[in-house]
Amino acid sequence: MIRTMSKPVFTVVLLTTLFVLSSCGKKQQAPPPPVTASGAVSTPSTVVALPNFTVLVKKEGPAVVNISTTQKIRREHLPFPAFPGTKQDDPFYEFFRRFAPGEMPPHEFRSQSLGSGFIISQDGYILTNAHVIDNADEVTVRLTxxxxxxxxxxxxxxxxxxxLLKISAKDLPVASIGDTSKLEVGEWVVAIGSxxxxxxxxxxxxxxAMGRSLPGENTTPFIQTDVPINxxxxxxxxxxxxxxxxGINSQIYSRSGGYMGxxxxxxxxLAIKVKNQLLKHGTVKRGLLGVTIQDVSPEHARSFGLTKASGALITTVRKDTPAxxxxxxxxxxxxxxxxxxxxxxDDLARTVADAAPGSIARLNxxxxxxAKEVAVTLGDTETDLKTPQSRPIDKEIVPDKIGLTMHELNPGERQMLRTDGYVVVDAVDGIAAESGIQPxxxxxxxxSQRISSIKQFRxxxxxxxxxxxxxxxxxxxMIFIPLISK
Structure with missing residues (x-):
């Protein structure tokens, strides 16, 4: 699974492999002696020793497992002729009819992939990534x-x-679980896998870095490392x-599909919280607020009268939701x-998702x-969200002082554009263009005031x-654009 990013092209790669081999044959030279800030070459007495990981690996390595999956894929029959466009009067038609295989019956073949995991209990519970076992018909765990x-x-x-996986075994080696909240940027970390x-x-x-967000992953505060992961x-x-x-190694950010630091x-x-819910319910329940949000920029803060650019700005409130x-x-x-x-x-998205459905959240x-305080009884992410209804409006073309040329949408245009709005921008100039509004x-x-006509906009x-x-x-x-006056 690969997610394509904007130029320059990067991809977020989920790290399951399909039996690909590679090697590096370039001979490495010895590194030059370390240099101090003043430019002088350090003496051996000033060099700090790197950590030794042998004790860690010997103790924790046996709890790391190799996971292989098999997926059955059914291929439907291929009817004769297998060469589209071959007509009966074609000289090769009789040859293909006599010697080419006829209609091939449906058949199955198996696709295999590999991943890693680790044991969290002596009776055989194992944590891994969901994408490692996605669509698998058979999952095999191999111990050290x-x-x-x-x-x-x-x-x-x-x-x-x-x-969360389970194997039938006893007295298994178990990985020690740490506390991510105590982890700091710059700490040494070690990955073990396949x-x-x-x-x-x-x-x-x-x-x-800590608390990184990736495209489409705003509820997971990823730990970013430079550990070579493949x-x-x-x-x-x-x-x-x-x-x-x-942490559980999950993704890399790459141009090539391989490790790039x-x-x-x-x-x-987070993984333990999800594990507990999977063990108890077989699924994960998350809180639901029912809004679309964006970050608050310094320009937004000035526009809304805030002294600090923080929090989450609501751009949409869905009907029939807690919000x-x-x-x-x-x-x-x-x-x-x-x-x-x-x-x-992202902070709000993670906090809401982490809250229990039905719990009361007090929002400032x-x-x-x-400043106001609002109490919200959170819903569940399974709740259906209904599309808001709209009303018809007449069309009118009007220029605006801030540089906007707009017209009001008729019912047909609103339906075609699938919008709740009533006014569309035709051309931009002046302050509107400088601020980033587009045709x-x-x-x-x-x-926070909804606009239903050009007159109301004015x-x-x-x-x-x-x-x-x-x-x-x-x-x-939905995007809030602060108007910029230069």
Missing amino acids: DKREFKAKVVGADKRSDIA PFGFTNSVSQGIVS PGNSGGPLFNLKGEVI LSFAIPID ARSNLEIGDIILKFNGKELTDA VWRRGT KDIIIAIN NVMAEVGIRAAVLVQREGN
């Missing part, structure tokens, strides 16, 4: 002592990419120097969740220059002045 077991999938959660099928391979590096490492443990698992692991505290029932509004900025300050939109909200943007709101702009943020719908996404 070369024993093999058929594994049962207790549960898998694609959103967090965590899966890159390209080479079982129990060890690699090391440091923690590069296909087949997926699901394997990431250890700290105490020999404790603090950017590796990402799922925090073990709608609690009267949250477009343009509200959620600053705190149950007393916890929110740094950005900034609305039209005033075809659909105007939804100014600050009236609201006259009221708030240039200190405003315009909510637009662009290619299906």
Whole structure:
């Protein structure tokens, strides 16, 4: 599974391998002696020794397992002729009819892949990535002592990419579980896994960053490392120097599909929470608020009268959701969740997802220059979200003082564009262009006030002045754009 990124092209690669071999034959030269900040060559007495991982590997390595999966794929029959476009009067038709195989019956073949995992209980529970065992008909776990077991999938959660397996065995070696909250940037970490099928391979590096977000993964605060990780490492443990698992290796960020110094692991505290729910329910229940949000930029903060650019700015409130029932509004900025300050939109998404459905969340909200507290009873992510209804409106073409040329959408246009908005931008100039508004943007709101006509747009702009943020719908996404006055 590969996710393609914007130029320059990078991909987020899920690290399951399909038996690919590679080698490196370039001879390495000895590194030059270390140099101090002043430019002088360090003497051996000033060199700090690197950590020794042998004790860690001997103690924790036996708890790391190799996971192989088999998927049965059915191929339907291929009717004769197998050469499309061959007519009966073609000289080769009789040859193909007599000597080419006729209609081939349906048949099955098997696809195999490899990954890693680690044992978390003596009676055979194993953690790995959900994508390692996705669509597998058969899962086999191999221990370091070369024993093999058929594994049962207790549960898998694609959103967090965590899966829980069970094998029938006793007195197994168990990996020590650490605390991700105590992990710091710059710490040494060690990965053990099966890159390209080479079982129990060890690699090391440091923690590069904490709490990283990846495209489509805003509920997982990834641990970023520079540990060499390759296909087949997926699901394997990431250890700290105490020999404790603090993450599950999951993805790499790469141009080539191979390791390029950017590796990402799922925090073990998140994985354990998911494991507990899989063990109890067979699935994972997450809190639901029912809003679409974006980060608060410094420009947004100025537009909304905030002193600090933090929190999550609401761009959409879905009908029949907890947010709608609690009267949250477009343009509200959620600053705190149950007393916890929110740094950005991803922080809110993770916090809500981590909360139990049915629990009451107390939100500190900034609305039209005033701080408010809103109590919300969270829903479940399984809740159906209904599409809001709309009303018809007449068409009109009008230029605007801030540089917008707009017209009002008729019912047919609104249905075709699948929008709740009533006003679309035809051309931009001046302040609007400098601020980033584009032709075809659909105007939804100014600050927190919804716009249903060009007349209303003018009236609201006259009221708030240039200190405003315009909510637009662009290619299906809701974006607040702060107006910039130079």
